[in-house]
Amino acid sequence: MNLLEVRGLSKSFSGLRAVSDVSFNVPEHSLFAMIGPNGAGKTTCFNLIAGVFPPDEGTVALGGRAIIGFRPDQICHAGIGRTFQVVKPFPQMTVLDNVIVGALNAHRDVASARREARGVLERLHLDAKADHLAASLTLPERKRLEVARAMATRPRLLLLDEVMAGLRPTEVDEMVGVFRRINAETGLTILLIEHVMRAVMALAQHIVVLHHGEKICEGAPEAVVRDPAVLECYLGEGAV
Amino acid sequence: MTGAGPGLALRAKVLLAVLAVALVAAPLYTSDYVLSILILCLYFAYAGQAWNIMTGFAGQLSLGHSLYVGIGAYVAAMFFVKFGVNPWLGALGAIAACAVIGAIIGVLAFRFGVGGVYFAILTIAFAEFTRIGFDHLEWLGGSGGLFIPVASRHTMDFLRLRGPPVMFFYIALALALVGLWISAALLKSRFGYYWQAIRENEEAAQALGINVFRYKLYAVMISAALTAVAGVFFAFYYNTLFPEQIFSMGRSIEIILGPIIGGLGTLAGPIVGAFVLTPLADLVTELMELLGIDTPGVKQVFYGVCLLVVVVFLPNGIWPAIAKRLGFPPPGGHS
Numbered sequence: 287m288n289l290l291e292v293r294g295l296s297k298s299f300s301g302l303r304a305v306s307d308v309s310f311n312v313p314e315h316s317l318f319a320m321i322g323p324n325g326a327g328k329t330t331c332f333n334l335i336a337g338v339f340p341p342d343e344g345t346v347a348l349g350g351r352a353i354i355g356f357r358p359d360q361i362c363h364a365g366i367g368r369t370f371q372v373v374k375p376f377p378q379m380t381v382l383d384n385v386i387v388g389a390l391n392a393h394r395d396v397a398s399a400r401r402e403a404r405g406v407l408e409r410l411h412l413d414a415k416a417d418h419l420a421a422s423l424t425l426p427e428r429k430r431l432e433v434a435r436a437m438a439t440r441p442r443l444l445l446l447d448e449v450m451a452g453l454r455p456t457e458v459d460e461m462v463g464v465f466r467r468i469n470a471e472t473g474l475t476i477l478l479i480e481h482v483m484r485a486v487m488a489l490a491q492h493i494v495v496l497h498h499g500e501k502i503c504e505g506a507p508e509a510v511v512r513d514p515a516v517l518e519c520y521l522g523e524g525a526v
Numbered sequence: 527m528t529g530a531g532p533g534l535a536l537r538a539k540v541l542l543a544v545l546a547v548a549l550v551a552a553p554l555y556t557s558d559y560v561l562s563i564l565i566l567c568l569y570f571a572y573a574g575q576a577w578n579i580m581t582g583f584a585g586q587l588s589l590g591h592s593l594y595v596g597i598g599a600y601v602a603a604m605f606f607v608k609f610g611v612n613p614w615l616g617a618l619g620a621i622a623a624c625a626v627i628g629a630i631i632g633v634l635a636f637r638f639g640v641g642g643v644y645f646a647i648l649t650i651a652f653a654e655f656t657r658i659g660f661d662h663l664e665w666l667g668g669s670g671g672l673f674i675p676v677a678s679r680h681t682m683d684f685l686r687l688r689g690p691p692v693m694f695f696y697i698a699l700a701l702a703l704v705g706l707w708i709s710a711a712l713l714k715s716r717f718g719y720y721w722q723a724i725r726e727n728e729e730a731a732q733a734l735g736i737n738v739f740r741y742k743l744y745a746v747m748i749s750a751a752l753t754a755v756a757g758v759f760f761a762f763y764y765n766t767l768f769p770e771q772i773f774s775m776g777r778s779i780e781i782i783l784g785p786i787i788g789g790l791g792t793l794a795g796p797i798v799g800a801f802v803l804t805p806l807a808d809l810v811t812e813l814m815e816l817l818g819i820d821t822p823g824v825k826q827v828f829y830g831v832c833l834l835v836v837v838v839f840l841p842n843g844i845w846p847a848i849a850k851r852l853g854f855p856p857p858g859g860h861s
Contacts, residue, residue: 336733362735370733376726378791387723390716391735439735 289314289475295344304330306499318477319490327499328479336368337361367441369432371448377421388438410434446478450485462488535853553692567804568698573756574784574796575705580749582791585725590649592777594624594750598757613687620754628750632743657773671768687762787836789843792857798845
């Protein structure tokens with residue numbers, strides 16, 4: 287069954303078509319990746335799904351329910367958690383409090399939200415930093431905090447926007463392991479935008495490729511990276 | 527979180543106990559003059575606490591809190607003077623009026639995406655045109671002022687808030703404590719977490735499921751409602767209300783200096799700030815009199831210098847700098 291259904295999504299910014307007629311399905315419990323060169327429209331696509339701005343055309347459905355026109359907080363209630371490409375921690379709050387804010391989305395009282403938050407921090411190997419101010423974290427830690435907060439909202443679908451960027455290869459492998467385990471243990475569906483191909487190839491069961499706002503290809507990772515259109519958009523015409 | 531809690535060192539507990547006893551017993555050993563300064567300290571501690579909820583916790587800068595002090599004062603005074611309603615009931619009217627006004631300002635601002643300094647200007651604008659409105663409201667005395675009949679110093683009518691300074695001292699003390707307790711409870715609750723998240727990053731807060739509009743509105747309404755009570759106290763303590771004074775920008779600034787100097791967004795900040803600034807300002811006034819300097823505005827210059835010193839040397843305020851040394855957990859974390 288498809289958890290996320292995106293149909294004919296389009297968005298222009300003052301004449302520039304950032305996303306053009308993009309359609310794809312994300313099946314429940316899957317690990318999906320969206321790749322494409324810089325400016326391909328990946329983050330815009332995420333923002334359309336997450337309700338940051340409305341699309342010009344197209345529909346988005348989560349679990350068969352249309353979520354177009356929802357505000358970002360309503361989308362979160364509906365079951366989509368997201369991270370931001372440029373991390374947005376709450377710097378003057380502790381790491382634990384950052385995650386409690388997310389956990390309160392799914393918990394009635396602060397005490398149970400705190401328990402949930404501690405569990406999420408453990409999963410993401412941030413528990414040692416729980417009582418530090420978020421402002422004191424390194425960039426890789428901030429990326430993990432971003433993921434922890436989104437996960438604490440108890441989403442059905444997790445949108446990860448370049449959470450591996452800037453990480454060392456060993457850190458990438460560690461994150462890959464974390465997402466694999468979460469997906470395997472909880473069945474959480476994950477859709478990630480990623481430039482780090484090491485992570486994409488290790489994680490994704492299915493890849494959607496965007497270029498100039500259009501979907502140019504999708505399929506299994508091995509097939510996608512050999513697709514002539516994909517090679518062309520990444521490496522130029524001469525490479526094919 | 528700052529203030530009372532399980533994480534206190536022995537030093538902090540002893541300090542709190544000594545302060546509590548010293549304050550409760552203050553009328554026994556202080557002069558009327560010192561008592562009047564203590565009353566002012568407690569008043570500003572409470573009003574600062576109320577302002578801190580909106581600006582320190584939720585990050586919505588208000589520079590027009592004199593609006594709520596003034597409305598609170600005028601509503602309760604009106605009920606008392608015109609209809610003979612006791613101030614405790616009048617306070618309920620004042621609270622309701624200020625919550626509604628706060629909601630109106632909040633809806634106007636947040637619906638149309640007015641934030642930051644523009645929001646602050648809006649708060650000033652509302653205070654200013656309310657001042658002008660009251661200047662022309664002859665039914666409530668207009669610019670000539672509204673006066674609450676003063677009873678003899680020796681009567682003690684708690685219900686009608688007519689009594690000696692000692693009575694007002696204990697009411698102010700209770701106010702400051704209740705204000706601290708409400709702030710602490712809010713900070714520990716969903717409200718506190720959501721407000722701080724909104725203050726730190728609105729976009730991220732919204733992505734985590736927070737209805738930003740609603741929670742900002744709650745912050746303004748709760749802050750306004752609490753400030754109304756400060757206004758009621760002000761009215762019945764001073765017995766005279768002039769629109770020119772009570773709604774003035776200067777009054778708003780007086781309220782916010784305490785929390786800023788003490789530690790914005792912390793629970794102890796408004797209290798520490800009030801207890802540092804109020805006596806200092808009076809000390810300067812006294813000193814100037816002793817030295818025979820009769821220049822108007824000296825107090826304001828002094829306030830300005832204090833702000834400068836704190837901003838330069840203690841950018842987070844006094845409390846965050848001394849909390850740990852006194853055995854309190856450092857502000858910033860809840861847990």
